[in-house]
Amino acid sequence: MKTRVLRTVLGLAAVLGSLSVASPAQADDGPVSVRVYTQGSSGSGGIAKTSVNFLSQTDIHYSNLTVRDVCPGDNLPVRVYVKVVFRDGTSENDLAGSDTNGCGSDGTNLGDFRTDSPFAQVAKAGLRVCVYNSAGNQRCAESLRSNPYL
Numbered sequence: 001m002k003t004r005v006l007r008t009v010l011g012l013a014a015v016l017g018s019l020s021v022a023s024p025a026q027a028d029d030g031p032v033s034v035r036v037y038t039q040g041s042s043g044s045g046g047i048a049k050t051s052v053n054f055l056s057q058t059d060i061h062y063s064n065l066t067v068r069d070v071c072p073g074d075n076l077p078v079r080v081y082v083k084v085v086f087r088d089g090t091s092e093n094d095l096a097g098s099d100t101n102g103c104g105s106d107g108t109n110l111g112d113f114r115t116d117s118p119f120a121q122v123a124k125a126g127l128r129v130c131v132y133n134s135a136g137n138q139r140c141a142e143s144l145r146s147n148p149y150l
Helices: 002-026
Strands: 030-037 045-054 059-070 078-086 091-098 108-116 122-132 138-146
Touching (some): 030 122, 045 078, 045 122, 059 078, 078 108, 091 108
Antiparallel strands (some): 030 045, 059 108, 078 122, 122 138
């Protein structure tokens, strides 16, 4: 009886140990959502969403990236950028696209993006969404996830 219990406990420990080894690489993968509000508005602005998957210290995959203009009729464009913050503290924002659906409830699905920076390690990755006014000024917000490979 004691031998059977000991085998069961050791077997369970081995299974749980192998699961915990795989977990850190997935720890910070997942959904990113960010919302920006138009200055002085009662809710208009923009929303961007994606799922971030860190593939290595330098390679990130963004899937199902969407951006949506939240109205009522402010007539301001909403743009989304994929953002990376490098280990040295510098950052890069690359325009992914803008909402071409006006005030549609679904927004615009921009698809998948992949960034690879072979010369710099990526510490964080996520989204930056901005609303622009007619003078070209912007109001932005961002949300980032930490790279578990660093």
